[in-house]
Amino acid sequence: MFKFSWKRLGIAAGLSLSLVAAGCGSDDNDSATDDKSSDNSDDVNYSEEMDYSVTAIEPGAGVVQAAEDATEDYDSMEGWEVQTSSSGAMATELGEAIKNEEPIVVTGWSPHWKFAKYDLKYLEDPEGTFGEAETIDTMVREGLEEDMPEAYEVLDNFNWTPDDLEDVMLEISDGADPEEAATEWIEENEDKVAEWTEGVDEVDGEDIELVYVEWDTEIGSTNVIGKVLEDLGYNVKVSPLDNAVMWQAVANGEADGMVAAWLPATHGELYEEYKDDLVELGPNLEGAKIGVVVPEYLDIDSIEDLESAN
Ligand code: PBE
Numbered sequence: 001m002f003k004f005s006w007k008r009l010g011i012a013a014g015l016s017l018s019l020v021a022a023g024c025g026s027d028d029n030d031s032a033t034d035d036k037s038s039d040n041s042d043d044v045n046y047s048e049e050m051d052y053s054v055t056a057i058e059p060g061a062g063v064v065q066a067a068e069d070a071t072e073d074y075d076s077m078e079g080w081e082v083q084t085s086s087s088g089a090m091a092t093e094l095g096e097a098i099k100n101e102e103p104i105v106v107t108g109w110s111p112h113w114k115f116a117k118y119d120l121k122y123l124e125d126p127e128g129t130f131g132e133a134e135t136i137d138t139m140v141r142e143g144l145e146e147d148m149p150e151a152y153e154v155l156d157n158f159n160w161t162p163d164d165l166e167d168v169m170l171e172i173s174d175g176a177d178p179e180e181a182a183t184e185w186i187e188e189n190e191d192k193v194a195e196w197t198e199g200v201d202e203v204d205g206e207d208i209e210l211v212y213v214e215w216d217t218e219i220g221s222t223n224v225i226g227k228v229l230e231d232l233g234y235n236v237k238v239s240p241l242d243n244a245v246m247w248q249a250v251a252n253g254e255a256d257g258m259v260a261a262w263l264p265a266t267h268g269e270l271y272e273e274y275k276d277d278l279v280e281l282g283p284n285l286e287g288a289k290i291g292v293v294v295p296e297y298l299d300i301d302s303i304e305d306l307e308s309a310n
Contacts, residue, residue: 045307046103046298052080052309054292055093056107058213059084060243062266063107063130063290070129070292070303079309082107087215091173094118098295105306108293111162111285112216113169119296122289123303130291131265135283136217140257141250142279148256150200151208151229155257157196158225158284164189165285168220182223186231193228203233210238211246211255218260221284225259244270251277259284266290 056064064084071077085093090106091114097104098118105123114120138155145152164185171181186193208229212222226236241249247267249255251274261267292303300306 044299046300047080047307047309049103050105054080054082054105054107055090056082056084057087057090057215058243060213061107061215062243062262062268063109066130066266066290067107067292070125070127073127073129074303074306076304076306076308080306091216101295101297103298104295106293107290109215109217109290110288111166111169113166113173114293116166116170117173120293121296121301122291122293123305124301125291125303127303129303130289133286134262134264134266134288134290136221136259136285136288137261137263138257138259138281138284139247139250139261139278140281141253141255142277143253144256144279148203148206148208150203150232151206151234151256153200154196154229154232155225155259156281157198158228158259158281159196160192160224160285162285162287164192165217165220168224169216172220173216178219178223179227181220182227185224186227196228197232200232205233205235208234208236208257209255210236211241211249211258212238212260213243213246214240215260217288221259225284243267247271247274247278250274262288262290 054067056067058064064082067082071080071082094104094106094114095118096102108114108120108122138158140152140155144155168181168185171184172178176184210222210226210229212218222238226238230236239249239255246255246258246260247270250258261271263271294300
C-alpha cells in the first residue's frame with residue numbers, strides 16, 4: 001500500500017550511509033599539538049590532517065546542502081568533500097576526535113547538546129552560505145483543524161526555547177530513552193505545557209501521526225509534543241523519515257503534522273516546493289542556527305582559515 005511504500009522509501013533513504021572518513025591523524029603531524037598556542041594558523045595544516053573532509057550528517061539535511069555550497073562559495077574549501085553519514089555517527093566522530101585532540105570539522109546546528117558537552121565554536125561564515133538565525137516551524141496537513149481541532153490547537157500553541165529543547169536533548173544524549181526524557185521534561189515544566197493545552201478538551205484515543213527526521217533536535221521536540229498529545233488522549237504515532245519525505249508526507253496528507261521545519265534557509269527549497277499544500281502554524285522555537293563547527297582547540301576562526309585541497 002502507498003502508505004507503507006513511502007515510509008519504507010524514506011527510511012531506506014535515511015539509512016543509506018556512506019563511509020565517514022576515520023579522521024586518523026598522520027604521524028608527521030605531531031607538531032599540531034605543539035603549535036596550538038600560535039596564532040598563525042598557517043603553521044599547522046589542519047585541513048590536510050582532516051583529509052579536506054567535513055564530517056556531515058544525513059544526505060537530505062539542509063546543513064549538508066549548505067556545506068556542499070560552501071565548497072563552491074569559498075576558495076578555502078575548494079576540493080573539500082562533505083562526507084554524509086548520520087547525526088549519530090557525526091556525534092561519535094566528534095567525540096572521538098575531541099578525545100584524541102585531533103582536528104575535525106562537522107556540520108553543526110543549535111540548539112544541540114554538543115555545545116553543553118564540549119568546547120566548540122562555529123567557524124565564521126563571511127559569505128553567509130549558512131544563513132542567519134532561523135526558526136523551527138510547525139506544519140500540519142490540510143484539514144487537520146476540522147478533523148482534530150484539539151490536536152491542531154495544541155500544535156498551534158507549541159512554543160518553547162532553545163534551553164528547553166537542550167534540556168531534553170542532553171538527557172537523551174546521556175542515555176535516556178527519548179520518551180522518558182520527554183515525560184520528565186513535561187513533569188518539570190507543567191506551567192509551560194499548561195499554556196499549550198489550556199482550554200483544550202481531552203479526546204478519546206483518536207489516531208494521530210507526527211513525522212520527523214532522526215536529528216537530535218527533532219527527536220527531542222517530536223517526543224515532547226507527541227507525549228503532550230498522548231496525555232490529552234490521542235493515540236500518537238511518531239515516524240522517522242528522510243527530510244524530503246517528511247515534508248511530502250504532511251503536504252499530501254499521509255501524515256498529520258511535523259514540528260521540524262527549519263526556516264527560512266535550511267529547508268527553504270522544500271518549503272517552496274510544498275508550501276501550497278501545507279498549513280503553517282508558525283515558529284515553535286526561535287534562535288536556531290546551522291553552520292560548520294570545530295573544537296575550540298583548533299586555532300582557526302573562519303571558514304576562510306581552512307585550506308584548499310588543490
Ligand atoms: N539540522 C537539524 C537539519 C534541521 C534540523 C540542522 C540537521 C537540517 O540541516 O536540515
